[in-house]
Amino acid sequence: MGISYHEKRGFWVLENGGMAYVMGVDADLNLHHLYWGKPLPYPGDYPVPVLPEEYGFDSPLQRIKEEYPPWGGMRFKEGALKVFYSNGVRDLLLHYDSFHLTKEELQISLVDPVFDVQVHLYYQLHPTLPILKRWIQIQNHTPGDLMIHRIYSACLHLPRLKQYRLTYLSGAWVGETQLTQTQLTPGKKLLESRRGAVGHRFNPFFAIDDGRAQEDWGHVYYGALAYSGSFCLLFEQEEGLQVLGGINDFDFSLSLGPGESFTTPSFILGFSQSGFEEMSQHLHQYQWQNLIPRRKKPLPVLYNSWEVEGFGVTEKKQKELAQKAQELGVEVFVLDDGWFHRRDSDQRGLGDWFVDDKKFPAGLEPLISYVRDLGMGFGLWVEPEMVNPHSLLFKAHPHWVYQFPSRSSSLYRNQLLLNLGLEPVRSFIKKTLDTLIGRYQLDFLKWDMNRHFSEPGAMELPEKHQQEVWYRHVEGLYEILDFIQRRYPHLIIEACSGGGGRVDLGILPYIHQFWVSDNTDPWARLRIQEGFSRVYAPRTMGCWVTDSPHWLTQRVTPMDYRFHVAMMGSLGLGGDLTSWDEKEQELAKEKVAQYKQYRELIQGGYIHWLLSPREGPLTAVQYRSRDQQSALVFLFLLGEHFGPHTTRIRLRGLQEDWLYQVEGGEILSGGALMERGLSVSLHGDFSSALLPVTRVLTPLE
Ligand code: GLA
Numbered sequence: 001m002g003i004s005y006h007e008k009r010g011f012w013v014l015e016n017g018g019m020a021y022v023m024g025v026d027a028d029l030n031l032h033h034l035y036w037g038k039p040l041p042y043p044g045d046y047p048v049p050v051l052p053e054e055y056g057f058d059s060p061l062q063r064i065k066e067e068y069p070p071w072g073g074m075r076f077k078e079g080a081l082k083v084f085y086s087n088g089v090r091d092l093l094l095h096y097d098s099f100h101l102t103k104e105e106l107q108i109s110l111v112d113p114v115f116d117v118q119v120h121l122y123y124q125l126h127p128t129l130p131i132l133k134r135w136i137q138i139q140n141h142t143p144g145d146l147m148i149h150r151i152y153s154a155c156l157h158l159p160r161l162k163q164y165r166l167t168y169l170s171g172a173w174v175g176e177t178q179l180t181q182t183q184l185t186p187g188k189k190l191l192e193s194r195r196g197a198v199g200h201r202f203n204p205f206f207a208i209d210d211g212r213a214q215e216d217w218g219h220v221y222y223g224a225l226a227y228s229g230s231f232c233l234l235f236e237q238e239e240g241l242q243v244l245g246g247i248n249d250f251d252f253s254l255s256l257g258p259g260e261s262f263t264t265p266s267f268i269l270g271f272s273q274s275g276f277e278e279m280s281q282h283l284h285q286y287q288w289q290n291l292i293p294r295r296k297k298p299l300p301v302l303y304n305s306w307e308v309e310g311f312g313v314t315e316k317k318q319k320e321l322a323q324k325a326q327e328l329g330v331e332v333f334v335l336d337d338g339w340f341h342r343r344d345s346d347q348r349g350l351g352d353w354f355v356d357d358k359k360f361p362a363g364l365e366p367l368i369s370y371v372r373d374l375g376m377g378f379g380l381w382v383e384p385e386m387v388n389p390h391s392l393l394f395k396a397h398p399h400w401v402y403q404f405p406s407r408s409s410s411l412y413r414n415q416l417l418l419n420l421g422l423e424p425v426r427s428f429i430k431k432t433l434d435t436l437i438g439r440y441q442l443d444f445l446k447w448d449m450n451r452h453f454s455e456p457g458a459m460e461l462p463e464k465h466q467q468e469v470w471y472r473h474v475e476g477l478y479e480i481l482d483f484i485q486r487r488y489p490h491l492i493i494e495a496c497s498g499g500g501g502r503v504d505l506g507i508l509p510y511i512h513q514f515w516v517s518d519n520t521d522p523w524a525r526l527r528i529q530e531g532f533s534r535v536y537a538p539r540t541m542g543c544w545v546t547d548s549p550h551w552l553t554q555r556v557t558p559m560d561y562r563f564h565v566a567m568m569g570s571l572g573l574g575g576d577l578t579s580w581d582e583k584e585q586e587l588a589k590e591k592v593a594q595y596k597q598y599r600e601l602i603q604g605g606y607i608h609w610l611l612s613p614r615e616g617p618l619t620a621v622q623y624r625s626r627d628q629q630s631a632l633v634f635l636f637l638l639g640e641h642f643g644p645h646t647t648r649i650r651l652r653g654l655q656e657d658w659l660y661q662v663e664g665g666e667i668l669s670g671g672a673l674m675e676r677g678l679s680v681s682l683h684g685d686f687s688s689a690l691l692p693v694t695r696v697l698t699p700l701e
Contacts, residue, residue, distance in 0.1 A: 003106045003125055005099065009048050012099070012106060014123060015039050018130030018282075019271040021123075023067045023108075024049035029095035031110060031121075033065040033157040037219065038273055065157040065240065068110065068121055068136065070094045071150070078188075078236050080152040080244055081136075085115055086144025094119055116141035126290075129282045131270040137263045140256040145464065148254040152232075152246035153267040158221055161210035164241045167276070169203035169531045174519035174552060176200050176500035177531035179614065183211065184237050192232040194250050196417070196453030196470055200501045204231045205535045206243065213275050215609065216652060220272040220279045224535065226291075226505040227265035229474035230453075247471055251456070254471070255464040265506055276534065277652070281606050284537040288604070291508040292540065293485065298603045299492065299512060299539060300331035300377065301592055302444065302572040307520065307546050311338035311345050315360055317578075319370050324577035326374040328585065329592035332444050332492070333371045334379035339364065341392070346450075347414050350386045351393030353432045368440055379444025379492070380436065384429045385477070386415045386450065400425050402469065404457035412451035420476025421458050421469055430483050437488050445484075446515065449497040474506070481510035494542055500528070503536060513542045513570050520574060521550040522557050522565035523686070526613040526636060529568055538623070539603035541569030545588070547576055557686045559584055563591040564634055564688040568621065570603065571595045594690070598632050601625050608652045613638070618645055618682065624653045628670075631660075631693040637682035648677035651693070663692040 003014045011024025011034055022035035032049040040046060052063045059074035070092035071079035083092050094110040097118070101107075106123040117140055124133040134154040140146040158164065164184040168191055169177045182189075191202040198204060204225035213220050223243065225231050230248040235241060246264055256262055268286065272278040303325035309317055313335065322333050341356050343349030349356075355364050371378045387394045387401060389411070394401075401416040403409045409416055418425050436442065458469045484491065495502045496515035503514045514536065517528045525543065532541055543566035549556045566572070571592070580588060595602075602623050610620040610633075619636040631654065637645050654660060654670030661667050662678060673693070682689060 002103060003101055003123070004043075005101060006043050009043065009046075011046065011049060012108070013043060013046065014106065014125050014132060016125055016128065016130060018273060019132070020046075021132055022046045025096040026051045030061065030064065031067040031094075031096050031108065033067045033155075035159075036157065036221065037159055037271060065242070066155065067108075068094065068119065068155055077238065077242065078234055078244055080150070080155045080246075081119065081138070082148070082150040082249075083117070084147040084149065085142065086146070089115075092117075117146060126286065129270070129286055130272070131268060131282055131286050133266050133268050135264050135266040137261055138256065139261040140258060143258055145258075146256045147464070148256065148262070149252075150249035151254065151262065151264055152244045152249075153225065153227075153264040154223075154245060154269070156221075156223060156243045156267075156269060158208055158241040158243070160240055161208075163211045164235075164237060165209050165211040165213075166235065167207040167209070169205055169535065171200055171500075171528075171531070173200050173498055173501070174517060175524070175528070176517045177203060177503070177528050179527075179531040179534060184235055184241065186237050188237075189235040190232065192248050192250070193230045194248060196230055196456070196473060197449060197497055197502055198228060198231065198504045199452060199497075200499065203535065204233060204245070204504050206233055206235075207276065207279060208241065208243070215277045216275045218275050220276055221269075222272070222279050222283075223267055223269040224283070224505050225265060225267055226508075227474065228477065228502060228504050228506040230470050231504075251467055252470055253467040255468075268505060277608060280534050283535055284606070287505070287508060287537045287540070291505060292537065293489075293509065293512060295512065298599050299570040301329060301595065302332040302334050302379070303330040303577075304334045304336050304446075304544065304572055304574050306336035306381075307544075307551060307574050308576040309338065311343060313338040313359060315367050318367055320578050321576075322367075322371050322374060322376065324580075324585070325573060326376055328573065328577065328588045329596065330376060330573060332377040332379055334381065334444055334446060335364075335367070336381040336446065337383075337448075339380065342390075346388075348388045348390035350383055350388040350415050351391040351418075353382065353384075353436060364440060377443030378440065379446065380440065380442055381446045381448060382433065382436070383448040383450060384433060384480070385418050385420060387418055388415050390414075397424075402453065402456050402458060404455050405459065407455050407457075410454040412454070415451055417451060417453060419458055419469070419473075420480070421472035422460065426476050426480060429480050433480070433484055434487065437484065437491060442488075442491060444492045444494070446494045446496055447481075447511070449502055478506075478510065481507070485510055500532070503532070508540070513540045515542045516569070519552055520544050520546040521553040521555050522562045523555060523638065524553060525565050526619055529565070530609060530613060533568075533607050534609075538569050538607055542572060543567075543569040544572040544574030546574045547579070558688075559587050560591065561636065561686045561688040563588070563595075564636065564690060567591070567595045567598075567690075568602065568623075568634060571599070598623075598692070601630060601632055606653060610649050610652065617641070618647060618680075620649045620680070622651055622653075628653065628655050628658070629695045633678075633691040633693065635680055635682055635689045635691065637684070637687045639685045640683065640687075644681050644683040646679065646681040648679050650674055650677035654693075659696050659698065660693050661696045663694075667696055667698065
């Protein structure tokens with residue numbers, strides 16, 4: 001168990017019960033990937049690193065699985081690292097040099113035999129989960145500059161499988177994180193972002209199985225990048241499959257001067273022996289334990305009026321909404337876009353982060369005191385990376401945006417992107433946020449990003465550094481978030497980018513929840529939330545209950561259905577509470593109270609997608625406490641066809657011989673609930689139900 005070096009066999013075994021990962025060095029000092037999968041009983045079971053003969057136009061190097069293949073020598077597959085030396089050599093050789101081992105971390109160092117360049121591969125094995133974190137560092141000790149044209153975080157090799165099925169998340173604005181599956185065939189497939197941020201199209205996550213894995217059965221190999229910028233996941237299948245990933249090398253290069261080094265973002269990889277559900281559970285556990293900022297209390301129920309007031313926020317209406325929100329049980333009141341200087345539309349205001357004196361003549365204080373007197377926390381929306389050309393900030397600092405000389409900068413949503421690589425920009429944002437958070441004692445900050453990069457010119461940088469803008473932006477973002485978090489540890493931060501355009505593991509250490517999508521239509525949300533929660537912990541899934549008919553889809557849905565969908569993550573309300581009639585308000589109050597009763601379970605438990613919304617009219621999702629004492633089943637019926645929809649659902653993850661009471665039903669063993677299942681019946685379009693399941697200690701007759 002743990003990480004061990006087997007000198008005689010020339011390999012390292014990284015093993016923690018659920019997964020083994022093995023690599024070794026051959027006689028010619030090449031580092032081979034040897035094994036990834038279920039741990040084998042004896043070290044002698046793993047293959048030893050041997051360099052094969054050349055065969056059929058393929059060199060020995062082409063035929064092995066290299067742990068971190070450089071571009072150089074007789075290699076024709078995609079490599080992980082491509083450099084230019086200052087003397088014009090564009091060929092990198094990496095030979096094994098040394099290793100350093102601690103209990104949970106292994107460092108393997110490779111060197112170019114001629115040029116003094118070192119590449120350190122890092123492996124951090126999770127102590128209990130079958131999860132490994134990988135990253136690399138490159139050091140330039142040559143007397144000249146080293147130009148790097150590609151530097152991925154890792155190369156992974158899949159074992160030979162009957163077929164390679166890829167599972168990933170794809171989507172678009174208002175249709176994010178759709179669970180997508182496709183069979184890979186010889187050739188390449190690329191999941192990427194060239195947008196400077198992750199964006200809505202593809203998420204930096206993948207899973208591979210042999211086409212047969214199920215929710216609770218089969219081997220699944222998976223990985224996710226911890227990076228919030230332009231990323232790339234490249235799948236290349238010849239005989240076997242290799243997966244490379246990291247910072248996208250599109251329009252990217254990096255220059256390292258003598259003595260300088262660069263460390264890549266991390267690549268998290270894992271292996272599940274029991275299907276996709278175990279993969280999700282391990283990813284979620286990893287996020288709870290290693291990424292999400294620690295918080296003793298669960299995330300609060302919030303209110304946000306974006307869908308109600310848009311840019312036209314008024315103190316009067318906000319107070320009315322706050323009053324209603326408090327009556328319904330809301331804990332944090334968030335003022336979205338529109339509160340700052342001249343922000344009457346998306347035409348102007350971004351950059352001028354002080355209160356609009358027309359909308360709030362006496363400042364924000366009266367509203368904030370009102371909210372606090374009601375016993376709620378207060379939060380604000382900001383979009384700190386942006387500026388409108390119509391703003392005081394832009395007038396004062398027109399050169400703070402990305403731009404190329406002789407090209408006009410493309411506007412999107414009437415805004416431009418600030419160059420976070422510039423120190424004065426970072427300082428400005430830190431100071432602005434510090435002032436806002438400090439002055440208003442904010443409890444919550446929604447950090448938005450409503451456009452992607454274009455004309456990515458950072459002309460202040462020497463030419464050799466100009467293609468680093470992509471990375472420097474993300475580095476700046478993390479630096480600012482880190483600054484805020486350290487200064488205001490109690491502050492809850494929500495990452496948003498036009499909905500779910502900024503969902504990744506890289507930003508997770510700085511934030512508490514994601515705004516998952518601008519699409520709050522509950523039926524659409526079920527599918528968005530399904531994909532999202534396969535990878536990201538449900539507690540990070542910000543969900544609101546909004547009005548019906550829905551502004552986007554025009555769909556009419558009952559309020560309890562809307563609530564039940566939004567209760568699956570971190571609950572918020574986003575509708576016009578002042579227009580909810582008494583009955584609706586009563587229901588809302590009841591649902592918020594019910595959510596609070598179960599939120600520890602929802603925010604801290606495991607999720608089981610028993611019936612997927614992709615499969616039929618009935619969706620069933622079970623949350624289960626980690627100690628298996630309780631569960632909560634959400635049921636949703638899309639449409640009724642031929643009378644009430646009755647079926648049996650089999651619960652998962654309970655203790656076989658413990659007894660459980662299904663609310664309003666009989667007492668059954670965990671085994672019975674999992675094997676025989678539970679009969680459920682829903683009646684009517686968009687009907688839904690919540691079934692609490694609790695362990696009981698009464699003996700069964
Ligand atoms: C983005 C967000 C929305 C809202 C608007 C405000 O689109 O996703 O929730 O905050 O910006 O402009």
